[in-house]
Amino acid sequence: MSEALFSKKNMKLIKDPLNDDNPITVQVLGICSALAITVKVETAFVMAMSVLFVMIGANVIVSLLRKVIPSRIRIIVQLVIVASLVILVDQILKAFVYDVSKQLSVFVGLIITNCIIMGRLEAFALGNKPGVSFLDAVGNAFGYGLILIVVAVFRELFGSGTLTFPVIGKIEILTSLAENTGYQHNGLMILPPMALITVGIYIWIQRSRNKKLIENH
C-alpha cells in the first residue's frame, strides 16, 4: 500500500534534520563550508539555496536510478551526479548573480565534497523512493541552511555591524553606534575561528535544551 507523501512519518524526514538530527550540529557534517561562508547573511543564504538545489537534484536522481546503478561503482556515479549539479549551480550563479558567486568563490565547487550530500545519498536515496528522498533532501538542506544563517547573523552583526539580506540589501544596525560612541566591531568575528566557536555555542545551547540529545553518563 502506498503511503501519503505528507504522512506523519514523512514529515519527520523534514523536521528531524532541523533539530534532533541536524546535519551540522548533531551529525557534525559539512562543517568546513559552514566556517567559510558565514561572514555575511547573503552569502550564507545563497550557499544554503545552492546546497538545497544540489541536494534535491542528487537525492531524487540517485533514488530514481537506485535499481540500475551498478553497486561496484555507485560512489563514483553519485560523485558524478553531484559534481554535475554543482557545476550547473556555479555556472548559473556566475551568469545571474555575479557578485555573490565571487564571494562564494571556491566554496560552490566544494559543495561536491560536502559530506552531508554524499551522506544522504548513501544512507537514504539508495534505499528509498524518489518522493521520500526528496523530503529527506529538503529536510537536511534546511537543517544545514538554518545553522548557516544563524551563524551568519551573529558573525555579520557583531563583526561588521550590518545584516545583508538577498533582495533587501544591507541593513546597518551597529554602524552608527560604532561611529558615534567609540564602539568597536569585533574583527575576530569575521575570521573563520569564530564560526567554529559560534557553531560550538549553538551546539551547547541546543544540547542543553533538547532532551533527546542529552546523554546519560
Added chain:
Amino acid sequence: MDVNSNKYTIGFSLIMVVIVALILAFTSESLKPMQKKNVELEKMQNILQSVGVSVSRDEAEANFNQFITEQIVLDLNGQKVEGDAFNIDVLKEYKSGGQKNFPIFVYENKGSRKFIIPLVGKGLWGPIWGYIALDEDKNTVAGASFDHKTETPGLGAEINQGWFQAPFVGKKVFDETGTYKSITVIKGGAKDSDLHGVDAISGGTITSNGVTEMLIRTLKVYEPFLKS
C-alpha cells in the same frame, strides 16, 4: 539483467559520461555570453571607480561609454599602437617577452581629462590589482582603486577600502625635477608633506608592500608616455 556484471558496469558508465558531458557543455556554452558580460561590466565599474565615479553594474556600460572617451594601447617606448585596449590582459603583458602592449584609458568630463592606468601585482595570499588615475599633468594622482582576491580580512583586505585609497589623491609620480619617484606605501605612516607616500595598513605589511611594488613597476612602464 545483472546490474553487477562487468559489461553492464562499463556500459552504464559510458552512457552516464556522455549524457553528463552533453548537459554540461550545453549549459556552459549557453551561459558564456552572460558570464563574459558580467566580467566586462565589473572591469568598467572598477575603471570608473578610480576616478571617483561609483556606478552600479547596470549603469556601468552607459557611463563607461560616456566618460571614457579614448582607449589607447602603448608599447614599451610610450608610442601609440593599434589594438583593443579594453581586452588586454595586463598580467600576461608583464610576463610575456618581446613586444608588450599596455592599455591606458582616457576619462573626460566637463573638459578635464584624466588618464587611468591598470595595475596588477601580488599581495600576501594572491593577486591584487587596481586602477590609478592621473590628472591632465600626467603627474598628480586623481584617484586610485584597489582590489584583491584573497587578502586577510581586516588587514590586507583593507586595500579595497576608501580610507586606504583616499590618501592617494594629490600625490605625485614625479618630483619637481621630473625624476621618477612613484608612490610608496609607508609603514608607520607617511608625513603629510610627503608627496610620494601614503599610510600603510598596520598588520598588512606584505599586502602594502605589494601595492608599492605594483605602483613602482607599473608606472615605470608608462614613464615615457607620462613624460611626453
